[in-house]
Amino acid sequence: MSDIMVRPETSEDVRAIDVVNLSAFEGDREARLIDALRRSPSFVPELSLVAEFNGRIVGHLLLSKVELRRREQIIHLLELGPMSVVPSQSHRGIGTILIETAINQARERGFKAIVEVGQANYYTRFNFEPAAKWGLSCNLPVPDDAITAIELEAGVLNGGGHIIYPPQFNQLY
Template identity: 40%
Template sequence: MFIIRQEQEKDIQTITEVNNAAFEGEGEAKLVEATRASANFVPELSLVAVTDDVIGHILFSKIEIETNKGRVPTLGLAPMAVRPDFQSKGIGSALVREGLRMCRELGYEHVVVLGHPAFYPRFGFEPASKKGIEPPFPVADEAFMVLEIKPGSLNGISGVVKYPPAFDVV
């Protein structure tokens, strides 16, 4: 059994360790640390899955879509990680669902993710290209996805996603 809650100061070291265990390099852990130290951080949207210890983490942070009518604020889901010995037990899915519920509660209308195309569509994500949203770098079309938390909220919005400097480490 596990619970999901907002990260606390005491979790920070373990969040780094979970990211380093789940990913090959240290880039994702550095992304979490750089985002936490930036104005793009939303404390309520850094969530941990906890048993006796932190076994999973998900982060949503403020990013923007550059459109020909100006910049539109949105959220980026990145990164998310579950400790390898706890993967494929539903923890990642629970983190996404609780994260999206919190995003909605805070009034955010859409989310962008670059990730596994076999994983995120089950939560409603679809290729961003279908909505006229483009990545700022070359990437497989089906891996760059968006979700309208509020249905129709991306209607009339098209452009290129801009990631803040914290993302330079990944």
């Protein structure tokens, strides 16, 4: 869809982002998570992306900072999600445009990898791979095979490690 514009959120978009999340998910946990992350050091304003169609916000994708701990080393990565498209506009490629833009923006900003938990089937089409490939685990109460990841710098995930999600994510699990 060439008439979709993807751009970083502004302070004026907050309510519309809530509406998109409330319409795409059951309940308000994702909307509340986004609000909590927005007030946290994990938030990267340029990587909270909205999709606009006809001047209306119809999709949202959040990339926020997480840590990968490997022995004494800490590597700063991004996690993907929540991501949402309003049901009336889904299956039109808006999610695809959001993800592709997010990956490009993350790479341009020098982030080395993106991890995602919980929707392995959806993200493999964007070259996310099962994290078992690298031996990654995380501090959320999910099985390790729920994690997928994409390297933006080749080899950065070799050696595995433990991904530390910030405490705001506890409200989702």
